[in-house]
Amino acid sequence: MDRQDFTRIARERAVPWRRVAYLICGDWGRAEDLVQAALLRMYKHWHRIEPRGLEAYARKVISRLALDEAKRASRRKEVLGEVPDRPAAQFDEEVDGAPEVRAALKAMPPRQRAVIVLRFYADLDVAATAKALGITQGTVKSQCSRGLDSLRAALGPHHAALATRTPERTGGSR
Structure with a gap:
C-alpha cells in the first residue's frame, strides 16, 4: 500500500472510525480528535500495516488513545473536601462581591x-x-x-x- 492508498482509505473510513471513537469516549469532538491522532499514527507506520489488518489496527490505536486520554484526565481530577478556590460564576456585576x-x-x-x-x-x-x-x-x-x-x-x-x-x-x- 502506498500513500495514495492511505489518503483514499482515510477519506473512506474516517466517519466509521469516528463513530467507534465516539462510542468509546462519548464526545463527538474528542472522537474527531482521536481519529485525527490515530490517522497521524497510521500515516507514520503506513509502510508496516498489513491491508487485511487495517481495521483492527485502527480500532486498536483509537482505543488506546482514548484510554490513555482518560487515564490522564482521571489523574488530573481531585476530590475537594471544601469549596474550591475558583468561583463557579464569571466576574459579572451580578455576582455577589x-x-x-x-x-x-x-x-x-x-x-x-x-x-x-x-x-x-x-x-x-x-x-x-x-x-x-x-x-x-x-x-x-x-x-x-x-x-x-x-x-x-x-x-x-x-x-x-x-x-x-x-x-x-x-x-x-x-
Whole structure:
C-alpha cells in the first residue's frame, strides 16, 4: 500500500472510525480528535500495516488513545473536601462581591494579579500560567499564595469562603 492508498482509505473510513471513537469516549469532538491522532499514527507506520489488518489496527490505536486520554484526565481530577478556590460564576456585576474582588485585584502588584487571574479566572494550571507569564512554576506558586492571602485580607470575613486553602498546600498542581 502506498500513500495514495492511505489518503483514499482515510477519506473512506474516517466517519466509521469516528463513530467507534465516539462510542468509546462519548464526545463527538474528542472522537474527531482521536481519529485525527490515530490517522497521524497510521500515516507514520503506513509502510508496516498489513491491508487485511487495517481495521483492527485502527480500532486498536483509537482505543488506546482514548484510554490513555482518560487515564490522564482521571489523574488530573481531585476530590475537594471544601469549596474550591475558583468561583463557579464569571466576574459579572451580578455576582455577589464581584466589585470588591475586582477592587482587591487592582490593589495587587501586576504579576501577582496576573497569576491570580490566570489561575482562577482563566482556569490555567501552574505550568500553563508559568509559560504564559514567562516565569518559573515556583514563582507562580509563591505569587498565587501571596495573592490569595492578599485577597483574603482585603475582602475580610464576609468572603471567608474565598480561597480557604491553596492548591499548592494540598500537593496538587492546580
